[in-house]
Amino acid sequence: MKEDSIQSARPSPAVEFAKLAVPTTDGLLFVYLKDVAYCKASSNYTEISMVDGSLLLVSRTLKHYEVMLSEHGFFRIHHSFLINLMYLEKYVRGDGGYVIMQDGKTFDVSKRKRDCFLKKIGKHFLSLPSLAGSSTPETINKSALSLANS
Numbered sequence: 001m002k003e004d005s006i007q008s009a010r011p012s013p014a015v016e017f018a019k020l021a022v023p024t025t026d027g028l029l030f031v032y033l034k035d036v037a038y039c040k041a042s043s044n045y046t047e048i049s050m051v052d053g054s055l056l057l058v059s060r061t062l063k064h065y066e067v068m069l070s071e072h073g074f075f076r077i078h079h080s081f082l083i084n085l086m087y088l089e090k091y092v093r094g095d096g097g098y099v100i101m102q103d104g105k106t107f108d109v110s111k112r113k114r115d116c117f118l119k120k121i122g123k124h125f126l127s128l129p130s131l132a133g134s135s136t137p138e139t140i141n142k143s144a145l146s147l148a149n150s
Contacts, residue, residue: 018072022048022056029056033072037101039065039082051087053103075120077109085124091117 019030031050040047041062048056048065066076076082077099090100096111109117 020069022058023060024056031056033069033084034086036069036074036084037087037103038084038105038107039069039074041080051103073124075117077107077113077117079110081107083107085121088121091121 018033020033020036022029022031031048035051037049037051039062040049042057044059044061046058046060046062046065048058050056062076062080062082066074066082069082070076073085074082075085083099083101087102088099089102091109092098092100096109096114098106098108100106
């Protein structure tokens, strides 16, 4: 396996220590991205669920966080959910399928987002190339799609 493939699956030091500025009533709270499990839309607010179980309610839309976090290992799987792929435990096939997070919570993957989601996890995780027998991104993506469709 190529070294660059291994490196792409690990969070870079910049991402590992990256912080998110969360507006609060009295200022800003800075949280590590690695401590954010997922974000949930709640009208014009976003509930940020932390790994320790705490919740932060922020007066920003989920779209705001999707734009900001998509390049940092987060993916919007549904109209209502943006997940941190680092805490993804399992993907279960179905119409769109659903994900199981490390804390046991389950979230639907929309049919519209399924193919993009599978491509993203094909690039994010190391396990798919071994299933395909090749480590090119195209093969990984085709393998992820064929696994999801079978």
